[in-house]
Amino acid sequence: MMSTLRMGLREGVREILAFSLGLVPWAIATGIAMRASGLSIGESLAMNVLVFAATAQLGTLPLLVSEAPVWLILATAAILNLRFVIYSAAMAPAFHDQPWARRALGSYLLVDVVFLVQGPGLLQEQDAQRRWGRFLGAGLWCWGTWQIASLVGIVGASWVPEHWSLGFMGTIALLVLLVPMCRERVMLVTALAAGASALLLRDLPLRTGVIAAVIVGLVAGYLFERRQQGVARER
Known part of the structure; x- marks a missing residue:
């Protein structure tokens, strides 16, 4: 069972590797945007781990800075992340035989690139352990890539001269996602x-x-x- 899981992990990383490179500039821009909006390094790191959704992070930054009500921040994040409801519904059959803890972890690791790369083939994988391994390998690789690249932006933002006014970085990062769509x-x-x-x-x-x-x-x-x-x- 463990050998099948490890095989799936390796396959998941291999399948996502090339696509995950596109996360690097996007993550760096998000890290810079969080710092440029006034968040501390600790707050930026916490937001990056707890939210782990660039669109929601960038979309709620103006609300956080303006000290908007918590309900409004949560509502905005939920609306900006509605696409994950569709992703989850599409991939749910691949996880029907997995325990609750794995499904909960899967919901956290599910991001756009994982869905695009793993979604179609994962539903056709017959072995449950290998199926979970493929998803977990891809999800963890993207999570690690995002956290490390975001850390570069979060820490590196303090080296950028203040007169550069990098508050626009959040808008640019969103445009990178919007234009291809x-x-x-x-x-x-x-x-x-x-x-x-x-x-x-x-x-x-x-x-x-x-x-x-x-x-x-x-x-x-x-x-x-x-x-x-x-x-x-x-x-």
């Missing part, structure tokens, strides 16, 4: 609707414009996709 028309519509709404609703109290913009973007994307499906059926 907008190659699909539905994602472009979603992004444009959410972006325009965020600008128009930026003066809402407690920065709730962010939440409202996310909802508007999701609705716009859903309606656009329904319209595209209707056009396709008519043809």
Whole structure:
């Protein structure tokens, strides 16, 4: 059993290795953004370990800095991470035979790149131990890569001159994730609707414009996709 698990661990690391290199600049930028927003090294490290979700980390930084209510920070993080509900539902069959502790750990280690690389093949793996090993190997490798690269940004931010004003690093880091996704028309519509709404609703109290913009973007994307499906059926 342990040999099968170790085999799965090695396979998971090998499968994710090339893709995980893209996490390095993204993690460094997130580390710098946390420090540029005023978080201490300890607070940045804690956020990196406890949250371990770049979009939520970057999206809630302005709320933390402005001392927004805790409920608003949690609600914003939850909305920004809604995609993980879809990821989890898609991968749930691969973990139905695993104990609760493993499923809980899996939910923590599930990130975008792990889902993209492991998702399709993992459901076809017949051996439960090897299946878990592949996911665990990929997840732990990405977690370690993220923590180390983020630490470089967190510590290195103190070496950057203050007049450089690196508060924009969070925005740049999010754009790195956003731009490739907008190659699909539905994602472009979603992004444009959410972006325009965020600008128009930026003066809402407690920065709730962010939440409202996310909802508007999701609705716009859903309606656009329904319209595209209707056009396709008519043809």
